[in-house]
Amino acid sequence: xxxxxxxxxxxxxxxxxxxxxxxxxxxxxxxxxxxxxxxxxxxxxxxxxxxxxxxxxxxxxxxxxxxxxxxxxxxxxxxxxxxxxxxxxxxxxxxxxxxxxxxxxxxxxxxxxxxxxxxxxxxxxxxxxxxxxxxxxxxxxxxxxxxxxxxxxxxxxxxxxxxxxxxxxxxxxxxxxxxxxxxxxxxxxxxxxxxxxxxxxxxxxxxxxxxxxxxxxxxxxxxxxxxxxxxxxxxxxxxxxxxxxxxxxxxxxxxxxxxxxxxxxxxxxxxxxxxxxxxxxxxxxxxxxxxxxxxxxxxxxxxxxxxxxxxxxxxxxxxxxxxxxxxxxxxxxxxxxxxxxxxxxxxxxxxxxxxxxxxxxxxxxxxxxxxxxxxxxxxxxxxxxxxxxxxxxxxxxxxxxxxxxxxxxxxxxxxxxxxxxxxxxxxxxxxxxxxxxxxxxxxxxxxxxxxxxxxxxxxxxxxxxxxxxxxxxxxxxxxxxxxxxxxxxxxxxxxxx
Numbered sequence: 001x002x003x004x005x006x007x008x009x010x011x012x013x014x015x016x017x018x019x020x021x022x023x024x025x026x027x028x029x030x031x032x033x034x035x036x037x038x039x040x041x042x043x044x045x046x047x048x049x050x051x052x053x054x055x056x057x058x059x060x061x062x063x064x065x066x067x068x069x070x071x072x073x074x075x076x077x078x079x080x081x082x083x084x085x086x087x088x089x090x091x092x093x094x095x096x097x098x099x100x101x102x103x104x105x106x107x108x109x110x111x112x113x114x115x116x117x118x119x120x121x122x123x124x125x126x127x128x129x130x131x132x133x134x135x136x137x138x139x140x141x142x143x144x145x146x147x148x149x150x151x152x153x154x155x156x157x158x159x160x161x162x163x164x165x166x167x168x169x170x171x172x173x174x175x176x177x178x179x180x181x182x183x184x185x186x187x188x189x190x191x192x193x194x195x196x197x198x199x200x201x202x203x204x205x206x207x208x209x210x211x212x213x214x215x216x217x218x219x220x221x222x223x224x225x226x227x228x229x230x231x232x233x234x235x236x237x238x239x240x241x242x243x244x245x246x247x248x249x250x251x252x253x254x255x256x257x258x259x260x261x262x263x264x265x266x267x268x269x270x271x272x273x274x275x276x277x278x279x280x281x282x283x284x285x286x287x288x289x290x291x292x293x294x295x296x297x298x299x300x301x302x303x304x305x306x307x308x309x310x311x312x313x314x315x316x317x318x319x320x321x322x323x324x325x326x327x328x329x330x331x332x333x334x335x336x337x338x339x340x341x342x343x344x345x346x347x348x349x350x351x352x353x354x355x356x357x358x359x360x361x362x363x364x365x366x367x368x369x370x371x372x373x374x375x376x377x378x379x380x381x382x383x384x385x386x387x388x389x390x391x392x393x394x395x396x397x398x399x400x401x402x403x404x405x406x407x408x409x410x411x412x413x414x415x416x417x418x419x420x421x422x423x424x425x426x427x428x429x430x431x432x433x434x435x436x437x438x439x440x441x442x443x444x445x446x447x448x449x450x451x452x453x454x455x456x457x458x459x460x461x462x463x464x465x466x467x468x469x470x471x472x473x474x475x476x477x478x479x480x481x482x483x484x485x486x487x488x489x490x491x492x493x494x495x496x497x
Contacts, residue, residue, distance in 0.1 A: 071175050073115055074125055080109045081129065099130050137183050138172045139228075143206075148230050150272070155223030156180045162272075165417015177223040184214045184226055191298075198318060205298045208233070212298070235302060238281045246274070247421045248458035250488035251441045253480065254424060258407055259285035261475045262340075262364030263468050268377040269411035274419040275368040276300060276344070278411055282366060286340060290364075293336055295329040296344030309336065326350040327388075330357065343367035349388025351381050358404035374408040374425040378435050398435055402427055406468055408437070414445075414454045421458075426467045440466055441488065460488035 084105055090098055103126050110122060117125070131140040142151050142161060150162040156174035160167055174180040181195075188195050188204040195202040200216040211229040238252040247255070258265060259282045267282075269275045283303050286292060293309045294301050301310075311333060316323035326343070327350040333341055334357055341357050343350070346369045358365045371377035378401060385397050392400075410423035424441040440463050445456040464485055466472075472481045 070121075070125075073117075074128060075175070076113070077106060077109050077115075077125065078129055078132065080113075081105055081133075084109070095134060098134055102126075102130050102133055132179075136187065137179065138174055139183065142170070142172060143210075143228075143230070146232055146234075151226075151228040151230060153180065153224075153226040155220075155225070165413070165419075177217075180226065181216060181224045184216070184224055187212055188214060193315065199315075202315070203298050205300060209300045209302055211300050229300075231300065231302075235280055236277055237284065241278075241281065241421075244419075246419055248441075248488065250460070250484045251421065251424065251458050253484040254440065254488075255282060255409070255421075256285050257472060257477050257481050257484070258424075258468070259283070259364075260287075261468060261471045261477055263406040263471065264358040264363060264404055265366045265407050265409060266346075266377060266405055267366070267368045267409045267411060268371040268374060269368075270370065270372060270413060273411040273413045275411055278409065278421070279342070279344075279366060279368055282409075283342065286364070290339040291337060292340045292342060293333040293338040294342040294344065295326060295333060295350075297326065298344075301342060301344055303342075309333075309338075327353055330354055333357075334362075338362055339364070341365040345369070346381075346384070348384055349390075351384045352388055352390060352400075355381075355400050355404040359400065371410075372412075374410050374423050374437060374439075377408055377410075378427075378437075395430075395433055398430060398433065402429055402435055406471075416448070416452055416454050418454060420454075420456070428467055438463060438467075440485075458488075460485060 081102070085102070090101065093101065106126050106129055107122075110117065110125075128138070131137050136143060138159075139151065139153075142148060142159075147163055148161050149165075150167075152160040152162075152167075153172075153174075154160070156177045156179065159170045159172040161170055162168075174183075184195055184202075187206065188202050190207070191204045193202050193204055195214045195216050197216070197218065200219045202214045204212040204214070206212060206228070209231050211231075213227045214224065216224045238247070238255060241247050242249050242252050265282065267275045267278055280301060280303075283292075283301070283305075286303075286305055288305050289307070290305065291307045291309070292303060292305055293311065294303065295311045295313075297313050299310050299312045311329045313326055313329060314322065314324040326347070330341070330343065330350050330353040334353075338357075339362065341354065341362050342365065343354055344367075346354060346367045351367075351369075354365065354367055369377055369380060371380050381401055382394070382397050385392070385400075390397075405427045408423070408425045408427065409421060410425065411419065412422045413419050420443050421441075422443040423439055425437050425439050428436045428438055430436065439461045441458055441460055443456055443458050445454055447455045449455055464482075466481070466485075469478060469481070472478045
């Protein structure tokens, strides 16, 4: 079947067989490529503070729920396709050519079996089968949309998405739990991992960097649960965060300076608050001649500098051996002559090694941590160091934290679904046994509008000379810093969204 395609379009898609169904005179419309925007989906990222959507997005992402007869016909066509197609030849083709070949063969099979299907139903089946063979099945229309932040699959019959900060149920369904598990195995196998009954929990990533978590039966009672944290194809910048109201222009200017002058930064926030997005934004202001090493559980950071080394943890094998933890990566990267160390997410004792690195000449290192406030961020660091079994006095631990961290940036996801940078906080020192901090910027919520969107403003706390002033002067950034602090002290209109 392969090798018969020439430069001219095929005039006999039915292989000489007479079809009982009318076919369109033009060639079939090609199915959308995997992970490319589809025509019916908006690709412009919505503002973080957009008004809550109605139920429309849930109906836009997929077709209506299909009857069981559709899946029965699809299974029959799929089985015939597997018996007909030469998989070794298919593997040699690019994605677009493979789709065209599969479409031609499926059209022939439908003609032979004389299924009573409309043209639109046949096109839907063609698209679904191509996605099953070459992509991620029913997930492909969702992965193609750039306005979706999260995809949450709760078994074969229920799929949710997050759009503009709101969680909506979709019409996406899987044939059964086995199809869902097969797709999950296809995803995790791309990064050398597995998911099955012996290893039912797995973290992985998609080729575009989107984060994937799978938990399979018997741990997940109602079927395999798949969660995908999608990243936009066009990475957000600080300027875009300003447009969305996540930070004021003056606050963005200060964040640029913080990244430029090699302050040690910890980005704190809850789940889905935008920590990784903000970390990607800050890394844009690192000089191109610096050697940067990233340590992550699932490699999702996408730095633009030319000298970047990306490290990723490894789970244990089926015998329970061979595990490489985050702490192992952080300790090893100290031997790799890094100038900056970027830890995707600090979860445990590796925070001690990161703090030691920050305090021994690796200025400008960054990391993220789950915490609801800058003060809680410091407390969590103390707790995680204690989790590692270090028998250090509490005061010593606090002194290590104070000597290592310069700035804490707090991100938050508000109840209307919008994301805001709520604090830019400096770590100053110790007063007795208490770590002292000062806020440079805070976000004040003043109310909400008629659509339920939060109204507020970012303001400076009036600090005219931050603790990293000397560092900014060393990098000739003190004038920009002073100008940003002075401008932020001016009155701003309430409700900057």
